[in-house]
Amino acid sequence: LVSRKKKPEDTIIDIKGEKVGDGNTHYVVGPCSVESYEQVAEVAKSVKSKGIKLLRGGAFKPRTSPYDFQGLGLEGLQILKKVADEYDLAVVSEIVNPAHMEEAMDYIDVIQIGARNMQNFELLKAAGDVKKPVLLKRGLSATISEFINAAEYIISRGNGNIILCERGIRTYEKATRNTLDISAVPILKQETHLPVMVDVTHSTGRRDLLLPAAKAALAIGADGVMAEVHPDPAVALSDAAQQMDIPMFDTFMKELEAFSTRK
Numbered sequence: 001l002v003s004r005k006k007k008p009e010d011t012i013i014d015i016k017g018e019k020v021g022d023g024n025t026h027y028v029v030g031p032c033s034v035e036s037y038e039q040v041a042e043v044a045k046s047v048k049s050k051g052i053k054l055l056r057g058g059a060f061k062p063r064t065s066p067y068d069f070q071g072l073g074l075e076g077l078q079i080l081k082k083v084a085d086e087y088d089l090a091v092v093s094e095i096v097n098p099a100h101m102e103e104a105m106d107y108i109d110v111i112q113i114g115a116r117n118m119q120n121f122e123l124l125k126a127a128g129d130v131k132k133p134v135l136l137k138r139g140l141s142a143t144i145s146e147f148i149n150a151a152e153y154i155i156s157r158g159n160g161n162i163i164l165c166e167r168g169i170r171t172y173e174k175a176t177r178n179t180l181d182i183s184a185v186p187i188l189k190q191e192t193h194l195p196v197m198v199d200v201t202h203s204t205g206r207r208d209l210l211l212p213a214a215k216a217a218l219a220i221g222a223d224g225v226m227a228e229v230h231p232d233p234a235v236a237l238s239d240a241a242q243q244m245d246i247p248m249f250d251t252f253m254k255e256l257e258a259f260s261t262r263k
């Protein structure tokens with residue numbers, strides 16, 4: 001059902017008026033983890049000032065180590081919702097447990113399914129059973145075909161509002177946290193009718209590569225870019241090495257103007 005052969009025209013996903021897939025460039029920006037109201041609000045203010053609608057933040061964090069910060073859970077979603085309402089933004093946040101899906105509906109506008117859960121089939125089914133848009137990330141070592149099949153799990157349950165997100169894959173290369181598979185973007189655009197975004201933060205894992213990676217993503221035809229921004233990355237509870245601070249984010253957006261499409 002996600003195949004372009006079945007549906008030649010692009011799917012456009014309406015998220016509180018933001019129409020992802022309409023040919024314009026869309027941004028999903030916010031901290032890696034929700035840490036406090038003040039932290040999210042500071043980022044939201046900057047996001048809003050740039051005309052960006054989609055605010056991200058992790059409340060349920062799928063951390064590699066059980067000893068790392070696991071997120072604020074429901075309290076994190078409540079903070080996101082409060083800030084989003086104040087700034088008229090839409091919330092993108094990851095859900096890791098099918099049992100949380102219903103409860104999360106009150107707080108989230110876009111359900112993120114993270115790389116580590118791309119083949120959590122019960123979670124995919126649960127996301128397929130709700131009406132909210134889903135931002136589905138490519139698995140750590142998933143082939144494009146496996147990625148497309150994961151989206152098929154969601155759409156086959158009746159939810160076709162899916163944004164695919166390339167976030168880098170595991171290779172032998174150690175210079176970056178993951179290897180951004182930039183060619184996945186046009187392949188996914190050719191093979192499916194779904195919008196495709198690129199997460200520059202988790203694919204590179206390097207602050208100095210965020211801007212060139214975003215330029216490449218937009219030049220190759222991505223519908224949007226995801227990036228993490230924190231008021232003080234040095235003290236961030238997760239991904240301290242690659243989140244942008246607000247002045248850097250200002251420059252990032254300015255530099256991307258020429259690469260962004262605004263019809």
Ligand code: PEP
Nearest residue numbers: 058114115116137167202
């Ligand atoms: C995230 O976006 O918060 C995240 C954990 O990314 P990924 O699932 O791509 O690692």
Ligand code: MN
Nearest residue numbers: 032228238239
């Ligand atoms: Mn992160």
